[in-house]
Each structure stands twice: as structure tokens, then as C-alpha cells.
Amino acid sequence: MTRAGAALLALASLVLLPAGGAAAGPPAIVLAVVTTSSDLKSLVEAVGGDRVSVDSLAPPLQDPHAIDVKPGQLAQIRSAALLVRVGLDHEPWLRRALAALEGAPAPGGPRDLDLSRSVTLLQTETPRLRADAAPHVHGFGNPHYWLDPENARPMTAAIAAALTRLDPSARPRFEAQRRRFLERLDAGLLRWRAALASHRGARLVTMHDTWPYFAARFGLAIAATVEPAPGVPPSPAALGSLIERMRAAGVRVLVAEPYADPSLVHAIAARSGARAVALVPSVGGDPQAGDYLALFDVNVERLAAALDAAR
Ligand SMILES: [Zn+2]
Numbered sequence: 001m002t003r004a005g006a007a008l009l010a011l012a013s014l015v016l017l018p019a020g021g022a023a024a025g026p027p028a029i030v031l032a033v034v035t036t037s038s039d040l041k042s043l044v045e046a047v048g049g050d051r052v053s054v055d056s057l058a059p060p061l062q063d064p065h066a067i068d069v070k071p072g073q074l075a076q077i078r079s080a081a082l083l084v085r086v087g088l089d090h091e092p093w094l095r096r097a098l099a100a101l102e103g104a105p106a107p108g109g110p111r112d113l114d115l116s117r118s119v120t121l122l123q124t125e126t127p128r129l130r131a132d133a134a135p136h137v138h139g140f141g142n143p144h145y146w147l148d149p150e151n152a153r154p155m156t157a158a159i160a161a162a163l164t165r166l167d168p169s170a171r172p173r174f175e176a177q178r179r180r181f182l183e184r185l186d187a188g189l190l191r192w193r194a195a196l197a198s199h200r201g202a203r204l205v206t207m208h209d210t211w212p213y214f215a216a217r218f219g220l221a222i223a224a225t226v227e228p229a230p231g232v233p234p235s236p237a238a239l240g241s242l243i244e245r246m247r248a249a250g251v252r253v254l255v256a257e258p259y260a261d262p263s264l265v266h267a268i269a270a271r272s273g274a275r276a277v278a279l280v281p282s283v284g285g286d287p288q289a290g291d292y293l294a295l296f297d298v299n300v301e302r303l304a305a306a307l308d309a310a311r
Contacts, residue, residue, distance in 0.1 A: 087116030
């Protein structure tokens with residue numbers, strides 16, 4: 001497809017809302033946005049309000065690194081005014097889908113927003129495994145950065161800038177909605193810090209390396225991850241040594257994602273004496289985690305309860 005064709009498709013994705021009356025000015029634009037995750041959808045909605053219509057590609061309860069894009073979603077991507085993604089090697093499935101999709105937002109182009117460029121990454125020195133060693137390797141830094149709530153500040157700034165480029169007339173609205181979101185975020189941070197204050201320095205073991213940003217924000221320590229490298233299951237020998245180290249170090253809590261192998265979680269908890277707690281890595285992964293702020297309410301409450309019980 002030509003550039004002009006792609007631009008026409010992007011324009012076709014703008015829906016015009018009827019204005020309140022003849023004196024209310026031109027009809028408002030509703031931007032069709034596609035995000036790779038429900039977390040990014042929640043942040044785009046917080047900034048865009050009723051001026052965005054957002055679809056998320058990855059279901060919240062599935063491993064976000066291993067998604068099958070459905071044909072209907074390909075059409076959504078092609079016609080999106082904006083594609084918002086985690087970036088790095090978090091979404092190998094997206095690169096494959098985009099490569100085969102004419103008219104899709106070009107990486108780095110005006111319809112593409114890679115939010116990894118807006119935050120400070122952790123683990124950027126992790127050695128990259130061979131591409132065929134695992135479906136997903138965190139090879140460019142840890143991609144689970146949305147789990148530090150402070151990162152919502154630069155992420156929503158980048159979202160507001162991208163939406164403003166697409167609809168400059170709505171800039172005051174996007175800025176006001178972002179300010180209101182950040183006020184609620186600040187109130188949340190006070191609440192979450194207070195709930196975890198007595199657990200500063202607590203050591204956790206996690207199944208996948210999903211939680212380093214969350215742990216750093218709240219003064220918790222990830223003593224080890226069960227996967228020897230992201231996406232790679234542990235060998236029986238590695239598991240035995242991990243369990244020994246957990247017992248020796250007094251690790252009392254094992255954090256599992258909803259899609260972790262339950263029999264493995266159960267076995268490690270039983271053999272190490274640690275308490276397993278299921279944290280929710282993405283909005284919608286639990287009915288209570290309905291938006292970005294509720295995600296932290298749920299996770300902080302669950303983790304504090306598990307750490308209290310494990311004292
Ligand atoms: Zn990961």
C-alpha cells in the first residue's frame with residue numbers, strides 16, 4: 001500500500017462525534033488506538049478519555065510474550081490511528097504480525113508509540129541468549145516496566161504527546177485528564193508505600209522475572225527467579241539448588257504469575273516452605289484489577305498479606 005493509502009486508512013479510523021450543538025464548534029475526533037496490553041490500554045484511556053477508542057491485543061491472563069494475533073486484530077492494527085506498545089523484545093509476535101501487514105503503523109513512524117523509550121530500563125546489561133533459545137529473553141533490558149507505578153508519569157506524558165500530535169485541538173483536554181490521573185496516582189503511591197513500609201528489604205523469589213521494577217519501587221528484593229533465563233524452565237538440578245538457597249536465605253514468599261505452571265509453583269512452595277502468592281501482572285488479570293491504579297491496589301494488598309502471614 002502507498003503512503004497516501006495508509007494515511008487514508010488512518011483517517012478512516014477517526015470517528016466523528018456529534019458536537020453538543022451548532023455553537024459547540026466542529027465535531028470531536030475519537031482516535032482509534034490499539035495497544036499491545038491491557039495496562040497500556042488503561043493508561044491511554046486515562047489520558048484520552050472519551051476522545052479515544054482503545055483495543056488491547058494481549059489478553060491479560062496469558063503470557064504477554066506469547067500471543068496469537070487474530071485476523072480481526074490485524075484489521076484493527078492496520079486501521080489504527082496509533083499503535084502503543086511495550087517495545088524491546090516484549091512482543092515478538094507483534095513484529096511478525098506487522099511485517100506481514102500492509103498499511104500497518106511503521107515502527108518509529110508517526111502512528112507508532114514505543115513506550116520503552118520513555119522510561120529508564122533495568123537489566124540492560126543482561127546478556128542476550130541466542131534467538132532460538134527461548135521465545136522471549138529480556139535481551140534489551142527488562143520489559144515489565146509498567147509495574148513501577150512511577151513509570152506511569154513518563155508513559156502518560158508520551159501518550160499525551162502522541163495523542164496531541166493526532167488531534168492538536170484536544171491538547172488541553174488530554175493534559176487535564178493526565179493531571180487528574182497523576183493526582184490519583186500520587187494518592188495511590190502514598191497508600192501503597194504505607195502498606196509495604198514494614199516489609200522493606202523482604203526477599204522474594206519470582207517465577208518469571210516480571211517484578212524487578214515493582215520490587216525496586218517498594219524496597220523489596222528479588223532473591224532469585226525460578227526461570228534460569230526469562231522464558232526458560234529450570235532443570236531439576238537447578239530447581240533443587242534454588243530450593244536449598246531459598247531455605248538457607250529464609251525466603252518466605254514465592255510470587256507467581258497467573259500463567260505460571262501451578263504444579264511447579266506448588267512443588268517449590270511445598271519444598272522450600274515459602275508461601276506462594278499469585279500477583280496480577282496486567283490490568284484485567286483479576287476482576288478487582290480493573291484499571292492501572294486498581295492493579296497496584298490488588299497486588300500491594302495481596303503481597304502485604306502474604307508477607308504478613310509469612311513473618
Ligand atoms: Zn518477561
